[in-house]
Amino acid sequence: MADKTYENVKIEREGEITFLILNRPEKRNAMSPGLHYDMEDALLFLNDDPQTKVVIITGAGDSWCAGQDLKLYFRETANNPAERKRSNTASHHWRHDILTRFSKPTIAMVNGFCFGGAFTQLCSCDFAIAAEDAIFGLSEVNWGIIPGGIVSWNLTDMLLPRHAMYYAATGESFDGKRAVEIGLVNFAVPKDELKAKTLELANKLLKLNPNVLRFTKEGVRAVRHMRADDAREYLGAKQDSLQKADKEIADRVGMKKFLDEKSYRPGLGPYQRPQS
Numbered sequence: 001m002a003d004k005t006y007e008n009v010k011i012e013r014e015g016e017i018t019f020l021i022l023n024r025p026e027k028r029n030a031m032s033p034g035l036h037y038d039m040e041d042a043l044l045f046l047n048d049d050p051q052t053k054v055v056i057i058t059g060a061g062d063s064w065c066a067g068q069d070l071k072l073y074f075r076e077t078a079n080n081p082a083e084r085k086r087s088n089t090a091s092h093h094w095r096h097d098i099l100t101r102f103s104k105p106t107i108a109m110v111n112g113f114c115f116g117g118a119f120t121q122l123c124s125c126d127f128a129i130a131a132e133d134a135i136f137g138l139s140e141v142n143w144g145i146i147p148g149g150i151v152s153w154n155l156t157d158m159l160l161p162r163h164a165m166y167y168a169a170t171g172e173s174f175d176g177k178r179a180v181e182i183g184l185v186n187f188a189v190p191k192d193e194l195k196a197k198t199l200e201l202a203n204k205l206l207k208l209n210p211n212v213l214r215f216t217k218e219g220v221r222a223v224r225h226m227r228a229d230d231a232r233e234y235l236g237a238k239q240d241s242l243q244k245a246d247k248e249i250a251d252r253v254g255m256k257k258f259l260d261e262k263s264y265r266p267g268l269g270p271y272q273r274p275q276s
């Protein structure tokens with residue numbers, strides 16, 4: 001079946017890896033209401049798409065995403081509260097609700113500019129790899145607005161408080177290498193290696209048991225703001241449900257290989273799944 005097509009978003013595939021591309025390069029992939037509706041629909045589609053095992057979110061052209069579209073998202077909805085509410089709901093839905101609960105791993109492949117509201121989907125992706133020369137910035141102060149939606153929450157959740165305050169308050173931009181130093185992305189690589197390195201990570205994830213991966217990322221996210229006692233309860237119950245969800249886990253294949261067959265040492269290399 002042919003993929004769905006959108007005005008502001010593109011789907012491209014490399015086997016089980018799916019690229020979801022913000023596609024308004026002439027506006028540096030700024031997020032218009034239309035882009036929010038397209039992303040919401042495309043992510044819901046890919047979440048249930050059996051061929052997709054990993055999603056990579058990137059931007060067409062030289063920009064990853066220049067933040068909310070100041071004209072279409074802010075100015076043109078200023079006197080249209082119904083449209084503002086509808087686009088604001090879609091904006092939060094895909095950038096936070098859908099992405100943080102996505103059933104498959106997601107990677108932000110930051111190919112260029114990343115500003116303002118774009119920090120929300122950046123932080124919601126499970127992993128992030130940036131071009132060394134990508135430019136990041138919380139430019140809200142320049143427009144007389146604060147890093148709103150949940151951008152300020154994303155900053156304090158992801159960065160040390162000193163870094164969050166500095167970049168939010170000054171609006172100073174920084175590059176991909178600095179983004180690694182402050183904990184915003186996992187790796188920064190030369191731009192001409194960005195796609196290859198991102199695919200390398202995606203292929204590594206494809207080799208893992210998808211249920212272990214999903215339960216792990218759900219667990220890591222869920223315990224973030226819990227008390228230790230609650231986290232212990234939650235993770236115990238979570239492990240029980242993983243056990244029930246996956247026969248390979250229930251059979252403790254990895255442990256048998258280590259303890260009985262002595263054919264596997266996790267410290268020396270990743271677990272190879274049995275071939276089906």
Ligand code: COA
Nearest residue numbers: 026027028030066067068069070071113115116117139140
């Ligand atoms: N909202 C609306 N339009 C935007 C935009 C945004 N956030 N970011 C870029 N654009 C538009 C520009 O208005 C321009 O449109 P035009 O061709 O109709 O004039 C087009 O995209 C290209 O932008 P331009 O500034 O010429 O490209 P550049 O490559 O020289 O610079 C940026 C790119 C991203 C550095 C620059 O556009 C910029 O600073 N944008 C604002 C980013 C921002 O502050 N985002 C947070 C919003 S809260």
